Amino acid sequence: DGSLRDAEVVLEQLASFVSGTITEADVTALLGAIDVDALWTLTQAILDRDAPTALTTLLGQLEQGKEASQLLTCLLRHLRNLQIIASTAQAPSRETLRARLIDEPAEHIARLSEQAGRSSEPELLMFLQIAGGAYDLIRRSPTAQTILELVVIKLATRDQWQSLGEI
Helix, strand or coil, X not given: CCCHHHHHHHHHHHHHHCCCCCCHHHHHHHHCCCCHHHHHHHHHHHHCCCHHHHHHHHHHHHHCCCCHHHHHHHHHHHHHHHHHHXXXXXXXXXXXXXXXXXXXXXXXXXXXXXXXXXXXXXXHHHHHHHHHHHHHHHHHCCCHHHHHHHHHHHHHCHHHCXXXXXX
């Protein structure tokens, strides 16, 4: 997500610290990004309305030294990809469109399609609005972890939300 020069620096660092083939896990560790499997688990727990699993997964990443803002950024990107999948479900050229909009390998896009089927477009949009609204708060707050935990709880306990029609 940076410049080519940034990518070259990361590649040089990886080449000097990793013996053999550089893997996605190596890049994730160096950049301090959320583990891909943890991101899938976190998102799946949110979609399954499983707040304890979502919080346990989140806590595991925080205990590994991941920053709350980085975790939220990764979650936002993942939710955005799910929204794109859901929004393009009826498009005649959806595979081409998805490949252009989602910067992920084909197997990840297939997995995203499966995960997007566990929610609806309006629900995914609400997820994005809630998580996106918390982004500025997290970046400026000394209690970033607490805000992120509350976002995860809110998303995972959405059965208690009232629709506008109910209100």
